[in-house]
Amino acid sequence: MTRITGAAVVRPDSVREGVFAADWATQAAEDACRQGGIAGSDLDLIVTLSVSPSHLAVKPEHIGPRYGYIVQKRLANSKAFVLDLMDSDWTFALDQASLFASFQAFRRVLILRAECLTGVGGDFGRAFADGAAALLLDVGETPAAPRYAFLSPEPLLTMQQASGAPHDRTVMDWHGNEPASAPAIAAEFWRNPASVKVIESWAPAPDAGSWAGRPSGEAIVFEIPDALQRLRRNKADHDMTVTLISLDPFKARLGRTEVTL
Amino acid sequence: MIQYPVRIASLARRFPKRSLDTLEPPFSHHQDIERLRQFWGVDSRHVIDERAGESELSLAEEAARQAMALADVRPGDIDMVLASMTTPVVGREARTGAPGWFAPRVSWFLARRLGLGDVVTSDVEVACASFLVQLQIASNAIRAGRARHVLICATERMSAILDYRSRTALPFGDGAICAVLTRESEPGYGMIESVYFSDPTHFELASVEWRDGAGENGGGEPRFTMAEDGDHALADFVPSAIPRAVERLCEKAQITLADVDSFVFHQPSHFLHESWVRRLKIPEGRCLCNVRTLGSLVSAALPMALHDSLQAGVVRPGNRLLLAGIGVGWAYGAQLWKVNGIAIENGLSAEN
Numbered sequence: 061m062t063r064i065t066g067a068a069v070v071r072p073d074s075v076r077e078g079v080f081a082a083d084w085a086t087q088a089a090e091d092a093c094r095q096g097g098i099a100g101s102d103l104d105l106i107v108t109l110s111v112s113p114s115h116l117a118v119k120p121e122h123i124g125p126r127y128g129y130i131v132q133k134r135l136a137n138s139k140a141f142v143l144d145l146m147d148s149d150w151t152f153a154l155d156q157a158s159l160f161a162s163f164q165a166f167r168r169v170l171i172l173r174a175e176c177l178t179g180v181g182g183d184f185g186r187a188f189a190d191g192a193a194a195l196l197l198d199v200g201e202t203p204a205a206p207r208y209a210f211l212s213p214e215p216l217l218t219m220q221q222a223s224g225a226p227h228d229r230t231v232m233d234w235h236g237n238e239p240a241s242a243p244a245i246a247a248e249f250w251r252n253p254a255s256v257k258v259i260e261s262w263a264p265a266p267d268a269g270s271w272a273g274r275p276s277g278e279a280i281v282f283e284i285p286d287a288l289q290r291l292r293r294n295k296a297d298h299d300m301t302v303t304l305i306s307l308d309p310f311k312a313r314l315g316r317t318e319v320t321l
Numbered sequence: 322m323i324q325y326p327v328r329i330a331s332l333a334r335r336f337p338k339r340s341l342d343t344l345e346p347p348f349s350h351h352q353d354i355e356r357l358r359q360f361w362g363v364d365s366r367h368v369i370d371e372r373a374g375e376s377e378l379s380l381a382e383e384a385a386r387q388a389m390a391l392a393d394v395r396p397g398d399i400d401m402v403l404a405s406m407t408t409p410v411v412g413r414e415a416r417t418g419a420p421g422w423f424a425p426r427v428s429w430f431l432a433r434r435l436g437l438g439d440v441v442t443s444d445v446e447v448a449c450a451s452f453l454v455q456l457q458i459a460s461n462a463i464r465a466g467r468a469r470h471v472l473i474c475a476t477e478r479m480s481a482i483l484d485y486r487s488r489t490a491l492p493f494g495d496g497a498i499c500a501v502l503t504r505e506s507e508p509g510y511g512m513i514e515s516v517y518f519s520d521p522t523h524f525e526l527a528s529v530e531w532r533d534g535a536g537e538n539g540g541g542e543p544r545f546t547m548a549e550d551g552d553h554a555l556a557d558f559v560p561s562a563i564p565r566a567v568e569r570l571c572e573k574a575q576i577t578l579a580d581v582d583s584f585v586f587h588q589p590s591h592f593l594h595e596s597w598v599r600r601l602k603i604p605e606g607r608c609l610c611n612v613r614t615l616g617s618l619v620s621a622a623l624p625m626a627l628h629d630s631l632q633a634g635v636v637r638p639g640n641r642l643l644l645a646g647i648g649v650g651w652a653y654g655a656q657l658w659k660v661n662g663i664a665i666e667n668g669l670s671a672e673n
Contacts, residue, residue: 106519111423111424113409113423113531114531117524118524118525118528119530120531121530121531121532122528123409123528123529123530123531123543124407124409124446124448124528124529124649125446125448125528125648125649125650126446126650128519128650129519129524129650130521130524132521133521133522133524138520140519141517141518141519141652141654142447142519142521142650142652143445143446143447143454144445144446144447145443145444145445145446146424146426146443146445146446147423147424147425147426147444148443152441152443155467156443156458156461159458159461159462159465159467160457160461162461162465163457163460163461163464164517203465205465205466205467208439208441210439213433215424215425215429217424218422218424219422219423219424220420220421220422220423221410221413221420221421221422221423222420223418223420229531229541230423310424310425310426310429311425311429311442313441
């Protein structure tokens, strides 16, 4: 099972000129590595997630390549492989990073999520939190298989290029017309979790009669790393197994996986 | 962990019908057009024609259906879809005014078009090295028993983000290609070994950026951006990257190049491809370059070259096949496979 050896979040107070998602990602990476007792230069694999269409790195207009290379450079790392999974969620990223590392005999893996949504409008664009989070993994031989469940054939959240908007290059909108079956799907998905569980606030909970309201914009970046950070600080000496449940809103897909702390 | 061997079961591609010739507009205005044609090695490339109903998604869908048919796999059999597309905006239709999508991306739209139902989808962004990573992720999932059939897609519409006034527009072409990976039933086949590297030194050399005023209404649009002398800058470091990956792969697999039957490399330009072949002293005819008529198709370039190599009989069933690629950022890697028959259209790759 994959062990989380570091979990860090960076929540900027504001977006300053000349500061990009890569800067927050670097801070989160350094903090997570420090927690894990390793140098950033020791990382074997850096997996990044981000949907931000600009303000990622180097200059405001930059869209791609994505920001993982900048983090690699700032960590003075010359051995890691960097890959980006775009709009995927923590569960999918944890699974793919763990499998990749397992088959490549990598041990030290960093997963980063960083967003800077300046210039993203729409009813959800302004609600989406800016910042970065990092999970440092020590990958064992047998990563636990995740489970997935689909809540809707349509995306719950979309980001589209803006047409005609004067200032925003893209718009992000929530289409969370979740089906009435979402709590039932979640209930089935929730069966027999480890005693400690972390669930993103926007994923439907099985004990809710219905799926209430719109999610917090903090969910996608911060909630899982934040919770893991708190659990790591407060746990006793023995290992703890944690069930994580995340939502990929762009594919309306719940993901469940287990990690140890 | 039980590990299941992996097979590249099929490969299918679709090109737009329209082509642009290097010596014609929109390229012919460059004063050194002949030098550029020689350096990149591109005589013509396909470009998507929206008026003809083409798009990166329509080509991807056709290629995917063909790849599934060739692999004898039904839509309901697919467990995972992995896609790559370097252009940031997916599914835009200027004709109807429909804006494109940043998220979800190609894999989700392709799964929906194919009617795959509830299937895990993900886009992978490693630019021209994406196909290697997609093969690795698919292979990992099948080996670990997470999936039995994975659909991989690389679709490119560089024509949507190129500034045709710039000489940097010259190398690129449009097209889509899909592969189906399945569990291998015969022992001894599959991915043998792989290596990956990333080097951020030249991160700013080539990128996709917002360019204000580039849109029809004066708005901003994504544009491929590279220094006008970018071809020279590439020649400084790209020629050594693939040989480094290949040499490390051989060390890890405990083989020499003489043990490899066929090679398929990324296709950035004729000059760079030849530099790799020469440095590695690959015998003639064992490593094809196809940029002359296709241009460089970014993340689709490597699988397109694999398809051409299968058609030409350079890659045959039972071959030890070495794949290597490099993408902006920069990431590069290599894989060694023992390949069984890979079905392509017209049945040109016979079963073992």
